[in-house]
Structure formats: structure tokens, C-alpha cells
Amino acid sequence: MRRLWRALYYLLWFADSPPLIDRTIERLCSWMRVSVDTWLYFQVLWETVCRYWLEIDHLRLDKYYALLNRALGMAFEEWRHLARIIEQVVLGPVAGTSTTQTLNDSPNALGVALHLCDKWLDTVLLQTPGGPRTLTFMSNSDRPADLVMEPFLRLYVAESERASVLQLRNRKLLMQRAFDRIWQPLVRPPPSPPLSTGEHSKHPVYLTDTEHRQQLATRLFKRAAGASVPPLGRKLAYACVRWLHREADSPMSDKNIIGRVMNTRQRRRRRRGRGRQRRGRHHLRS
Known part of the structure; x- marks a missing residue:
């Protein structure tokens, strides 16, 4: 499968016109549905892009970003497999959060991890049936939201002893990006009234249900209270907990x-x- 995706990777590399690029991306992602092992195909796709990420020049970046977005859009139905692969293939090697990482894991695909932080809410979490109001953080649910948030929660609570210096630097950048693009839109009320449509689009989802906010606050507090949690991760997690305990209609402070x-x-x-x-x-x- 890795040899196959090495060839498919260069198939998209040499696509040079917008119609050809769109058709190639659509075919590469549609084959995921008909492959013998759907999730192996999806996993090797991300492994290949991460492995050769540094050789992609800025003129071809948009093509591979579009490929990753399309792959996420087709794989959001199975959150358990999706979260496992994203943690194992992307965030684990880049930020050193995986407990099974090896010396062969490459931490160089930071751009892929940052792109995931930017697109995770729109592409995955907001695709739940019924919209954001049906989100639940109960472990006995069929599709609990905390399952799909687990890879980004581990950025804050994972131990840092086995991580390299580059991985620790990457993790600090990812902590801040995930806080701005994932956790803060979930727990912080949007400005009311929004200054513009662009300002409103920065807050695609906000948990207004009191039960959901209590569930998430309890889970974050328990995970962040561990003895091995890094100080910066604990501070950012507790910041989310403080916002979750605020009422939805309370005035928002001007201070960030x-x-x-x-x-x-x-x-x-x-x-x-x-x-x-x-x-x-x-x-x-x-």
C-alpha cells in the first residue's frame, strides 16, 4: 500500500490544471470507499503526505491541502478510527504525544498538524448528525465528542519525557493553535452582536447546553489534574474549564x-x- 501511495502521490504532484487537479483528488479519495481496507488506505494517505511534506514546494501546497480536506470529509463518519489514525500518524510524531513513538517517526510535518487544527471543527466536529446541539461528551454515547477531541486533548496532558526538543517546540505551537481554533470556539461565547460575517465565522460552534459544558469541564479538569501534565498544558486546560463554568449569557471580558x-x-x-x-x-x- 505504501508503494501504491508513493505513485499516487506523484500522480497529484504532476497534475497542473485545476480541472485535472479536482478530478485527481476526487478519484484518490473515492478509491477509499472501494478499497479492501478503507482505513489502511486512509492511514497510508496521511503517512505518505507527512513523510514527503518537506519536499512539497509552496506552489503545490494547495493541492495537498485540498487532498487532506477531502479525505477528512469522507472519513468523518467513523470517529474512533479517524481519531486513532490522526493521533498515530500526524500529531504523535509531530508533537511527541504518542506512547509508542520510535526514532523513525518524523516530526517535520508541522504544517499538516497546524492545518488539522484549523479545519477540525468545520470538517469533522460540525458534521455530526443534527448539528452542534446534538454533541455529547458522555462515554456511553455512540459518537461522543470527546472521542474525536482526544488527539488534541493529548497535546495538553501527554508526558514530555520522551519528546525531542523539536517535538516540544512543535507541541507548544500546536497547543496555542488548538486553543485558538478548536477549544476557544467551543467554550467561549461569540461576540454579540458580531461585527461582521467574517467575525462571526471565526466562531463556528459554541456549546450552549449546560449539561454539555459541565461534561466537558469535568473531563478537562480530571485530565489536566494529572501529575505528569506539563505546566503550559495544565494552564490552557484550566483556562477552558474557567470559560466552561461561565454562563452562556454572561458578558465577555475584553481581555483575551x-x-x-x-x-x-x-x-x-x-x-x-x-x-x-x-x-x-x-x-x-x-
């Missing part, structure tokens, strides 16, 4: 919550500096 979380250390340093200045003035007076 992520700014308060990320600048805690800076505020502590300022307080220490002011304390030293007071002690210095008191010493001079005495």
Missing part, C-alpha cells in the same frame, strides 16, 4: 483569556520587581 494565562509569569516578575523597589527605598530612608 489566553493572554492572562500566558502572562502569569510576567505579572509575577513585575510584582517581585516592585517589591524589590519598595525594599530599596525603605533601606535608603533608614
Whole structure:
């Protein structure tokens, strides 16, 4: 299958006209339905793109982004398989969150992981039957939302001992991107009224159901309270919990919550500096 996808990868590489590109992407993704093992085909697709990601020039990036979007759009029906493959093939090697990673895993496909953070809500989570109002975070559900959010939750709670320096840097970038593009639209109310349609489109979904918000807050708090959770991951997870405990109709602060979380250390340093200045003035007076 890897040899087959190596050839299919270059089939899209040499497609040079928009109609030919669209037909090629549609065929590559439609074969996933008729292959012997649908999820093996889907997994090798992502493995191939991640393996050769650095050799894709900027003129061909849009073609492969379109391929990944189309593949996600056809695979959202089975959340369990989808979340497992995304964690194993993309986020695990890039951010070092997988417990079974090896030295052969390449952390270079950061662009693929960032693209997933940008498209995950629109392409996967919002495709649930019935829309966002039917989301549930109960583990006994047929399609619980926490299952499809698990790969991005592991960015915050996974241990960092086995991750390399490059993987830790990638994880920090992915934490911030996932917070802005996935977690914050889920837990933070959109501006009311929206300034424009473009401003409203930044908030594609917002959990207004009190039960759903309590379920997600409880799950995030339990996972973030682990002893092995990195400090930055714990801070961002607790920031989501604070927003989830707010009422849906409460006025939203003008301050960005992520700014308060990320600048805690800076505020502590300022307080220490002011304390030293007071002690210095008191010493001079005495």
C-alpha cells in the first residue's frame, strides 16, 4: 500500500490544471470507499503526505491541502478510527504525544498538524448528525465528542519525557493553535452582536447546553489534574474549564483569556520587581 501511495502521490504532484487537479483528488479519495481496507488506505494517505511534506514546494501546497480536506470529509463518519489514525500518524510524531513513538517517526510535518487544527471543527466536529446541539461528551454515547477531541486533548496532558526538543517546540505551537481554533470556539461565547460575517465565522460552534459544558469541564479538569501534565498544558486546560463554568449569557471580558494565562509569569516578575523597589527605598530612608 505504501508503494501504491508513493505513485499516487506523484500522480497529484504532476497534475497542473485545476480541472485535472479536482478530478485527481476526487478519484484518490473515492478509491477509499472501494478499497479492501478503507482505513489502511486512509492511514497510508496521511503517512505518505507527512513523510514527503518537506519536499512539497509552496506552489503545490494547495493541492495537498485540498487532498487532506477531502479525505477528512469522507472519513468523518467513523470517529474512533479517524481519531486513532490522526493521533498515530500526524500529531504523535509531530508533537511527541504518542506512547509508542520510535526514532523513525518524523516530526517535520508541522504544517499538516497546524492545518488539522484549523479545519477540525468545520470538517469533522460540525458534521455530526443534527448539528452542534446534538454533541455529547458522555462515554456511553455512540459518537461522543470527546472521542474525536482526544488527539488534541493529548497535546495538553501527554508526558514530555520522551519528546525531542523539536517535538516540544512543535507541541507548544500546536497547543496555542488548538486553543485558538478548536477549544476557544467551543467554550467561549461569540461576540454579540458580531461585527461582521467574517467575525462571526471565526466562531463556528459554541456549546450552549449546560449539561454539555459541565461534561466537558469535568473531563478537562480530571485530565489536566494529572501529575505528569506539563505546566503550559495544565494552564490552557484550566483556562477552558474557567470559560466552561461561565454562563452562556454572561458578558465577555475584553481581555483575551489566553493572554492572562500566558502572562502569569510576567505579572509575577513585575510584582517581585516592585517589591524589590519598595525594599530599596525603605533601606535608603533608614
